Amino acid sequence: MAIYNITVNGEQRQVDVDADTPMLWVLRDSLDMVGTKFGCGIAQCGACTVHLDGNAVRSCSIPVSAVGEAKITTIEGLSEKGDHPLQEAWREHDVPQCGYCQAGQIMNAAAFLSKNPNPSDADIENATHTNICRCATYNRIKAAVKTAAANM
Amino acid sequence: MTLIKTKFNRRSFLRTSALAGGGIVIGFNWACSPGETVRAAPSEWFDVNAFLSIADNGQVTIMSPNPEIGQNIKTSMPMIVAEELDVAWEDVIVKQAPLSKSFTRQVAGGSGSIRSSWTILRTAGAAARQLMINTAAQQWDVDPKTLTTEYGVVKNGSKKMTYAELASLAVMTEIPEEVPLKDPKDFKIIGNSKKNVDTDAIVTGKPLFGMDFKREGMVYATAMRPPAFGLKLKSFDDSEARKVTGVSDVVQFGDKIAVIANSTYAAMKGQKALKAEWTSDGKLENTTDHDRELRKMLDTKQDTPRRNDGNVRGAFANADKVIEKVYEAPFLPHNTMEPMNFFADITDTKAELIGPIQTPEWTQGRVAQLLGREAASVTMDMTRMGGGFGRRLYGDFALEVAEISQKIKKPVKLVFSREDDMTAGTYRPASKYKFRAAIKDGKLSGYHLTGAGVNSGSVTRENWFPAGGIENYKVETHNLRSNITTGAWRAPITNFLAIAEQSFFDEVANEMGVDAVQLRLDILERAKTNPVGAIDYDPDKMIGVIKLAAEKGNWGNAEAGVSQGFSAYYSHNTYVAEVAHASMRGNTPKVDKVTCAVDCGIVINPDAAINQIQGGVVDGVGHAMYGDFSFVNGTPQASNFDKYRLIRSKEAPQVDVFFVESLNDPTGLGEPSLPPAGGAVANAIAKATGNRVYNIPFIKEEIIFG
Numbered sequence: 064m065a066i067y068n069i070t071v072n073g074e075q076r077q078v079d080v081d082a083d084t085p086m087l088w089v090l091r092d093s094l095d096m097v098g099t100k101f102g103c104g105i106a107q108c109g110a111c112t113v114h115l116d117g118n119a120v121r122s123c124s125i126p127v128s129a130v131g132e133a134k135i136t137t138i139e140g141l142s143e144k145g146d147h148p149l150q151e152a153w154r155e156h157d158v159p160q161c162g163y164c165q166a167g168q169i170m171n172a173a174a175f176l177s178k179n180p181n182p183s184d185a186d187i188e189n190a191t192h193t194n195i196c197r198c199a200t201y202n203r204i205k206a207a208v209k210t211a212a213a214n215m
Numbered sequence: 216m217t218l219i220k221t222k223f224n225r226r227s228f229l230r231t232s233a234l235a236g237g238g239i240v241i242g243f244n245w246a247c248s249p250g251e252t253v254r255a256a257p258s259e260w261f262d263v264n265a266f267l268s269i270a271d272n273g274q275v276t277i278m279s280p281n282p283e284i285g286q287n288i289k290t291s292m293p294m295i296v297a298e299e300l301d302v303a304w305e306d307v308i309v310k311q312a313p314l315s316k317s318f319t320r321q322v323a324g325g326s327g328s329i330r331s332s333w334t335i336l337r338t339a340g341a342a343a344r345q346l347m348i349n350t351a352a353q354q355w356d357v358d359p360k361t362l363t364t365e366y367g368v369v370k371n372g373s374k375k376m377t378y379a380e381l382a383s384l385a386v387m388t389e390i391p392e393e394v395p396l397k398d399p400k401d402f403k404i405i406g407n408s409k410k411n412v413d414t415d416a417i418v419t420g421k422p423l424f425g426m427d428f429k430r431e432g433m434v435y436a437t438a439m440r441p442p443a444f445g446l447k448l449k450s451f452d453d454s455e456a457r458k459v460t461g462v463s464d465v466v467q468f469g470d471k472i473a474v475i476a477n478s479t480y481a482a483m484k485g486q487k488a489l490k491a492e493w494t495s496d497g498k499l500e501n502t503t504d505h506d507r508e509l510r511k512m513l514d515t516k517q518d519t520p521r522r523n524d525g526n527v528r529g530a531f532a533n534a535d536k537v538i539e540k541v542y543e544a545p546f547l548p549h550n551t552m553e554p555m556n557f558f559a560d561i562t563d564t565k566a567e568l569i570g571p572i573q574t575p576e577w578t579q580g581r582v583a584q585l586l587g588r589e590a591a592s593v594t595m596d597m598t599r600m601g602g603g604f605g606r607r608l609y610g611d612f613a614l615e616v617a618e619i620s621q622k623i624k625k626p627v628k629l630v631f632s633r634e635d636d637m638t639a640g641t642y643r644p645a646s647k648y649k650f651r652a653a654i655k656d657g658k659l660s661g662y663h664l665t666g667a668g669v670n671s672g673s674v675t676r677e678n679w680f681p682a683g684g685i686e687n688y689k690v691e692t693h694n695l696r697s698n699i700t701t702g703a704w705r706a707p708i709t710n711f712l713a714i715a716e717q718s719f720f721d722e723v724a725n726e727m728g729v730d731a732v733q734l735r736l737d738i739l740e741r742a743k744t745n746p747v748g749a750i751d752y753d754p755d756k757m758i759g760v761i762k763l764a765a766e767k768g769n770w771g772n773a774e775a776g777v778s779q780g781f782s783a784y785y786s787h788n789t790y791v792a793e794v795a796h797a798s799m800r801g802n803t804p805k806v807d808k809v810t811c812a813v814d815c816g817i818v819i820n821p822d823a824a825i826n827q828i829q830g831g832v833v834d835g836v837g838h839a840m841y842g843d844f845s846f847v848n849g850t851p852q853a854s855n856f857d858k859y860r861l862i863r864s865k866e867a868p869q870v871d872v873f874f875v876e877s878l879n880d881p882t883g884l885g886e887p888s889l890p891p892a893g894g895a896v897a898n899a900i901a902k903a904t905g906n907r908v909y910n911i912p913f914i915k916e917e918i919i920f921g
Contacts, residue, residue, distance in 0.1 A: 098420015
């Protein structure tokens with residue numbers, strides 16, 4: 064065990080965990096932030112997507128010891144009032160079925176739109192291809208990303 | 216208007232003080248969405264019946280009795296209650312109901328929640344509305360029949376009393392024994408899209424799922440299970456596992472070993488450090504063995520066929536042409552995005568279980584049996600489920616965690632890794648079908664289906680389409696026993712039977728030189744006007760969706776470069792027809808769009824219904840294209856998403872949905888759009904490439920997909 068000082072959603076947090084502990088479990092078990100989901104543990108499904116200095120990463124595959132000074136943003140910190148254009152678009156299109164993958168979908172899309180604010184439909188398909196939705200709400204995920212891009 | 220008997224008695228009406236924390240408001244956050252005015256918190260709630268409570272500020276709490284799995288009944292069930300209660304949807308607060316004898320069939324399965332609760336939910340709302348009317352009638356000393364309601368207000372000409380005012384007075388009013396139900400033509404909430412009540416919590420990352428559940432003093436557990444079907448535990452060495460930081464205990468239960476730790480990750484790490492030896496207690500089966508045995512069964516007569524109309528032998532003997540095709544599908548894991556998990560706190564005096572479960576009541580009973588206690592002494596609370604698709608019907612995980620908690624005497628949450636989840640079993644049975652058609656004088660004169668599956672029970676639905684529409688018709692089914700556990704997987708049996716059957720009808724139509732839609736309509740016309748034997752479907756409704764899909768999908772008039780495939784299927788009391796539109800991308804076909812027509816009776820929540828249908832179609836396309844799962848020596852050959860392909864964004868067709876307008880009682884939507892999807896895709900692929908797919912997954916057909 065070792066002490067790690069990390070920045071999560073703009074706040075300094077201190078955790079005492081093994082060096083190899085993935086950020087996913089630091090967030091969920093140590094910091095009680097359960098919006099970031101466990102899906103596969105091997106960076107395949109994207110349910111655990113968070114931002115590391117604004118880039119979408121798979122928190123299940125990043126050990127806490129590798130985070131260093133980088134700033135972590137989770138679904139809980141994506142917007143102060145839960146009103147990020149993507150969150151609003153997800154409401155407008157009523158995207159979720161079971162809802163389990165959707166935080167990861169939104170975090171993935173948020174990093175994408177921050178780098179490509181005027182995406183084509185093909186860009187959106189490519190960007191959303193990384194994250195699995197077992198309920199297969201892909202029609203709505205794509206539509207919501209498009210709406211959010213228009214509103215940003 | 217229909218009059219219906221109520222079953223609510225006086226005792227069901229209780230007054231609860233919100234301030235006293237009478238249970239009603241606990242766990243509910245009064246803060247509304249950003250920007251909305253926060254209304255005064257209620258000081259008193261009146262529990263009118265098990266389904267609903269009315270507050271003195273006009274708000275109404277409506278319980279959603281059934282487990283929420285992503286089918287959105289947590290929104291649609293309360294909509295039905297609110298409709299008959301006649302309140303504004305904006306005044307409704309929805310809560311997940313506890314498992315209780317006050318409710319019936321608290322199950323998520325068989326697309327049956329709405330269908331089986333429709334009248335119950337309406338009656339609950341209508342009884343409460345009538346109580347408000349009767350109370351107002353007493354206040355005004357008038358005949359209740361002269362009063363009307365609107366948006367939570369009882370009216371007598373210009374005189375008005377709100378439900379909020381009436382609720383406290385209603386405590387003294389007799390519960391009505393008989394209440395009127397609305398004419399569906401007067402529905403205001405039902406049929407108008409309402410947003411999923413949990414979307415806000417989902418998009419902001421609030422704890423909702425079993426995986427998110429925590430309790431003070433709780434420990435985490437993972438479990439190592441036999442790595443192959445047919446193995447049992449011989450011995451294990453936990454010395455390395457116990458050295459993992461955070462691991463506090465290792466306990467054997469049955470043929471499994473639980474690792475107990477202070478975090479999920481430590482428990483998972485501990486499990487990886489376990490060394491176990493296994494011994495064979497049965498045959499270690501291979502997919503190649505199953506394939507061989509199932510094919511043999513397809514050539515074997517069933518002693519008593521499931522159905523045998525007319526003279527099938529004669530029809531085939533006299534046929535001008537016989538078409539025979541075999542279709543094959545593998546086992547499939549469910550792969551819910553939220554892996555299996557459950558919480559239990561078992562002590563000498565209580566047994567408390569909380570988690571994602573499709574069958575809370577059945578599982579409560581099984582946990583009670585395991586613990587040797589009365590079912591009533593076991594509490595079973597439902598969290599939102601991160602998908603189910605049938606996997607969470609089985610409750611094995613709840614039994615496991617109950618046993619672990621009992622052994623370690625602590626509150627504990629059991630978590631499956633993805634590998635645990637994919638390899639622990641309860642798969643869609645592998646199955647095969649042999650279809651034969653006899654053609655005589657340009658007509659379909661005989662039809663013979665033989666099905667065989669692994670631990671599947673019957674793999675046929677012999678009284679559904681095309682039963683009744685073909686003079687000589689025979690259906691046989693075989694079951695191959697196995698030690699691999701199987702179970703219901705979204706649209707059990709029909710999830711592949713429909714693909715095979717609807718592919719076969721396309722081939723038959725081609726051979727006969729008739730339009731694929733017309734062939735189906737001709738069979739249905741016979742089933743409708745002069746059915747051969749009894750049938751368990753409504754040919755008219757099937758004709759309705761077929762015609763609607765053909766019209767909306769522009770059947771037979773595809774644009775240049777687009778190949779269409781047709782499919783129609785009845786399951787779970789709902790009728791669905793689909794047109795898949797495929798185009799070639801280089802040398803391989805891709806399904807770009809599916810047009811879908813649905814008859815599910817009254818549509819409760821249209822936008823959510825469309826979402827469910829879209830998901831079912833894409834799920835059906837995905838598993839037909841990519842679903843692949845096999846065994847070598849009893850060991851699953853895929854254990855995570857690096858080896859198991861699920862459909863993703865770019866591969867998902869656009870799905871356009873159209874409903875048959877109907878005032879019939881609603882049926883279900885969780886499953887019925889899935890079965891026809893794979894057949895529509897197979898038929899579009901055949902049209903586009905000239906080559907037909909017979910085996911799931913389609914992607915392995917090298918001549919088509921390279």
